[in-house]
Amino acid sequence: MASNFTFFIIVLIAVVVGIVIIKKVTSCLIKSIFLLIVVGALVYIYMHCLQ
Numbered sequence: 001m002a003s004n005f006t007f008f009i010i011v012l013i014a015v016v017v018g019i020v021i022i023k024k025v026t027s028c029l030i031k032s033i034f035l036l037i038v039v040g041a042l043v044y045i046y047m048h049c050l051q
Contacts, residue, residue, distance in 0.1 A: 007049055014042060 018038045022031055 007045070010045055010049075011042060014038060014045075 018034070021034060
């Protein structure tokens with residue numbers, strides 16, 4: 001089982017990468033799809049690592 005610190009690092013990296021990519025993307029549709037992918041990935045990591 002991963003520690004909370006490892007989970008924090010993974011989430012922090014995902015948020016930073018998400019912010020950088022969203023700033024470079026100009027279309028609202030692509031932003032929405034990317035946001036759903038990031039949220040889905042975070043939920044998957046949360047459910048998979050902390051249970």
